Amino acid sequence: MQVMVxxxxxxxxxxxxPPIQDFIDRLNSYSDITVTTCSTSTQVSGDYTVVMKVLGDEMQRTHEEVGQAIFVAKFLNFDAMQARKSS
Known part of the structure; x- marks a missing residue:
């Protein structure tokens, strides 16, 4: 299953x-996810298990390095093949 966050x-x-840019740069270092940055949010997509592991690791790192930080997230699960058939 695929997910977009x-x-x-x-x-x-x-x-x-700087902490925002560092977080985005770290996300972009992973080759097995897709990262798209907009002016107010970043979209991360890929295999559900991979995306959740990456986000868990990188969010924890941000909290450890920055201290208090708020993450706001929206999750959309989808099957890439199903999405193509519906188009």
């Missing part, structure tokens, strides 16, 4: 841009 990060620090 739309994610926004709000670090609760004065210098909030």
């Amino acid at each position: 739309e994610l926004s990060l709000y670090p609760l620090v004065n210098e909030y841009i």
Whole structure:
């Protein structure tokens, strides 16, 4: 099963841009997920298990490095073959 997660990060620090950019850069280092960055959110898609593992690891790292931070996420599961047939 495939998943697409739309994610926004709000670090609760004065210098909030560097932690956001670092998080996005780390996501982009994974070759087995697709990352699309917009002005207010980042979309991560790929195999459900892989995406959830990556997000869990990277969100934990952000919390450890930054301290308090808010993540807002929307999850959409889909089967890529089913989505193509419906189009």
